[in-house]
Amino acid sequence: xxxxLTPKVSDLICTCAETPAQYEGNIxxxxxxxxxxxxxxxxxxxxxxxxxxxxxxxxxxxxxGGAYDGHIEWSEVHKHLNGMYLGEKE
Numbered sequence: 001x002x003x004x005l006t007p008k009v010s011d012l013i014c015t016c017a018e019t020p021a022q023y024e025g026n027i028x029x030x031x032x033x034x035x036x037x038x039x040x041x042x043x044x045x046x047x048x049x050x051x052x053x054x055x056x057x058x059x060x061x062x063x064x065g066g067a068y069d070g071h072i073e074w075s076e077v078h079k080h081l082n083g084m085y086l087g088e089k090e
Contacts, residue, residue, distance in 0.1 A: 021071050
C-alpha cells in the first residue's frame with residue numbers, strides 16, 4: 001500500500017471575511033496564514049512546528065485583482081493553490 005504524503009490542512013478558519021480576507025490554520029503541524037488584500041493573494045508558512053507563519057516563509061504571492069480587491073472565498077484560494085501544495089481542506 002502507498003502512504004498518503006499529501007500535507008493535511010487542519011483547523012483552517014476564516015479570521016476576516018472582508019478586506020483583507022484572511023485564513024489561518026495548521027498544515028502538518030506548522031502554522032499557515034493566507035491573506036488577500038489589494039488584489040494580491042499571499043501565503044506564509046511557518047518554517048517549523050514552533051514558529052509563527054508570518055515569521056516563516058512566504059510561499060505564494062500572486063496578483064489576482066485590482067488595488068481595492070480584498071474579498072476572496074476559500075474555493076477561489078484553493079483554485080490558485082491547485083490543491084497540490086496544501087491538500088484538501090478538512
